[in-house]
Amino acid sequence: MATEFPFLHSGDVHLWLVRTRTAPNTAFAGRCEALLSPTERERAERFVAPKSRHQFISARACLRDLLSRYHQAVEPTDWCFGASEHGKPFVEQPAQLTDLGFNVSHTDDLTTIVVARSGALGVDVEADDRPANFLEIAERYFSPAEWSFLEAEPPAARASAFYGLWTLKEAYLKARGEGLTVPLKSFSISWSADHAEVGSVVLDMADSTLPDPRWQFWQFLVGSHIVAAAASGARNAAPRSIHAWNMEPLGGISPASITLLRRSLV
Template sequence: MTARRRTAPSPSLGEPVRISGRDGGWDRVRADLEEHAVAVLHARLSDWRPEGAGGPRLRALLGRDWDRYLELTHPHVRMRFAASRALLKYAAGVALRVPPHTVELGYGLTGRPYLRGCDAVDISLSHTEDLLLVGLSTKGLIGVDAERADRPLYTRGLLRNVCTPHETTALERLPHHRRGVALVRLWTLKEAYSKAIGQGLRLRFTEFGFSGDDRPEPVRVLTPEGAPGTGDEWQFRTFSVDGGHMDDGHVDGGHVVSVAASDAGFGGTRDTAAHTLLDPLVVEAVTEALGDDAEPEDEAGGEGDLLDW
């Protein structure tokens, strides 16, 4: 779990950006990618739910995910699946400067999503209840996770399955009323880090821990005994969204959102436009082979009114 160290820490992460619909907040997402090489955005399910659940525009937007969408039988699960992929594709489209319906998602062995053919932009997706969360990075791996701040996680049985001995000791030193949200913070950090490295639930949460949010000291991955497990190549932050607030690093109300972002050491990709990430000869050959089909249906392409599903 130990990794090489750096002397200079990565730039700080921007606050999560609220995206109220297809036309809102994208300038801030672009600005965060430009400044930090990382952007985190969140939205409400109600703002991204499809109205025409079987319409052709939804099918065009979901692409390879269409069959997976049809296999889901519970209406709410289907709606959340469609809405989360729509938000993710719109966000990726902003980073790649392409219409969202042209973005293709793939999935790793653990279900981790990635952008087919565009590995210069890493992505992560999370949702809980009616909150949707997306992370984008052009400098390395990223993982995001969200939970309600008041989720009742603090029980001794759960502690044994989630926390390292070092974390358990630190939690039990806290006043009782702060232990619940402190455990939610640890949970989301562990989920975010596990997603970022592509392990998901394969990595037991008792095998690694996290330091406290004792600013200005950065948050670090720790061994079960409390020794450092990562260096400055990883950056971790916890935020509060939807009505909560931060008080000395502790979240009160709303949702707890944690981000894990790595720096591959090559700097952020400054130009993430899809046509500059691909080999020009390949683009020319594909465009010639497809002919007119290579162009979107209109200038809006799927960017214009795809939410009128």
């Protein structure tokens, strides 16, 4: 039985998990390219790596298809996107739907899309099994408090902790849409596990004079080694609820079976 497409209430954030194909498929690629604007096609041609080009085409086509499922009177090809001063995309046309917010992130063959009505939105997704010099990266980009937290973690748990911090910070910055004008060191993300098995996320702007709306965070484990984080911010807004679905590229949907790792308590 097909899953009914969800209605987007004002207090909802919808998280979509799309398994976009990394290996080109001629028929599927043609369907995707047909949905893109001329500007998007030109942008796709600038990708040197075929995998990156195909990933961009698939993700943008799926975004257009998804938004048209929320508003069936709008064809996927009719959405027009603008970009902020720092490059964050937004709905420019249809004019009556400019309050529809979205954000996109991808890793390997997984594209994540968050959708909500009004407010700031950001999402980031990373595979947490990729090796790196986590302490060196954290010393360069994280706040002192975050570095200390990471340094205190057992080496076996450090990758998970690093990607937990990284995805939450990236989701927050993407939601702000202000690019590198907000230094990664200017704020701290932390969490505790005082509430059952779900950690509570805290945003500390003590080192910054930047004004902030009310922010909410959610972080999920997708499968065994992919971490996804979403951030939502709106001044004077009531707490929002997040709902997650799987979506086949340009195809059917189903409820997502993912594990909530952390969230902010509001």
